[in-house]
Amino acid sequence: MEEITKHYAKGDITVVWKPEQCIHSTVCWKGLNEVFNPKKRPWIDMEGANLERIKGQVSHCPSGALSYIVNNKTVSEDSVATEEVISAEAMKNGPLIVYGNITVKDSKGTIVKKNKVTAFCRCGASSNKPFCDGTHIKIGFRDE
Ligand code: SF4
Ligand code: FES
Numbered sequence: 267m268e269e270i271t272k273h274y275a276k277g278d279i280t281v282v283w284k285p286e287q288c289i290h291s292t293v294c295w296k297g298l299n300e301v302f303n304p305k306k307r308p309w310i311d312m313e314g315a316n317l318e319r320i321k322g323q324v325s326h327c328p329s330g331a332l333s334y335i336v337n338n339k340t341v342s343e344d345s346v347a348t349e350e351v352i353s354a355e356a357m358k359n360g361p362l363i364v365y366g367n368i369t370v371k372d373s374k375g376t377i378v379k380k381n382k383v384t385a386f387c388r389c390g391a392s393s394n395k396p397f398c399d400g401t402h403i404k405i406g407f408r409d410e
Contacts, residue, residue: 269284269286269287270284270285270286271283271284272284272308272310273309274310274312274369275312276317276320277317277398278312278313278317278337279312279317279334279336280314280322280334280335280338281320281324281332281333281334281337282332282333283332283389284330284331285309285331285332285345286332287329287330288290288329288331288400289328289329289331289385289398289399290360290362290400290402290403291327291328291329291330291357291361291363291398292357292360293327293334293357293363293383294324294326294327295324297323298314298319298320298323298389299317300314300315301314301319301323302319302323309341314351314386320334321334323385325382325383326358326363326365326382326383327383327399328363328383328384328398329385329398332403333403342399351366352364352365352366352367352368353365353366356388356409357385358409359402359407359409360385360388360389360398360402360407361385361386361387361388361389361398361402361409362385362386362387363383363384363385363386364380364383364384364385364386364389365382365383366382367379367382368380368384369378370396372395372396373395373396375408377386380392385397385398385408386398387399387401387402388402388407389402389407390397391404391405391407
């Protein structure tokens with residue numbers, strides 16, 4: 267079955283959202299709620315902020331569910347600004363988000379390169395460990 271892809275355009279920029287890849291990390295709603303608001307329809311409002319802020323927020327999506335296209339050309343990972351300092355943040359009732367370009371070795375010894383933002387499972391129920399796949403929502407994972 268073909269993956270669902272939604273497009274939200276403004277000027278030269280089109281934000282692309284792939285709902286099946288979204289892990290509900292809430293990074294986008296908490297970071298730029300004027301644009302990314304799951305309570306509204308459509309949930310992405312391109313009029314809510316300027317394009318620089320929208321592009322910045324999209325580049326923090328840890329799952330790759332959000333991306334953007336400039337003048338019909340997909341922006342490559344390398345051309346998006348990345349953080350130089352690596353930092354980590356535990357999302358309430360959700361994954362551990364690591365900001366920065368990192369290399370991850372999984373329990374089978376497979377090495378994966380991750381750019382910009384990576385979500386690691388904290389609930390233990392992900393089918394894609396060590397990464398979060400959104401299952402924490404289904405199982406109702408809570409920090410306390
Ligand atoms: S995974 Fe991406 S699209 Fe989904 S809520 Fe998080 S930041 Fe938003
Ligand atoms: S924290 Fe998201 S699946 Fe475990």
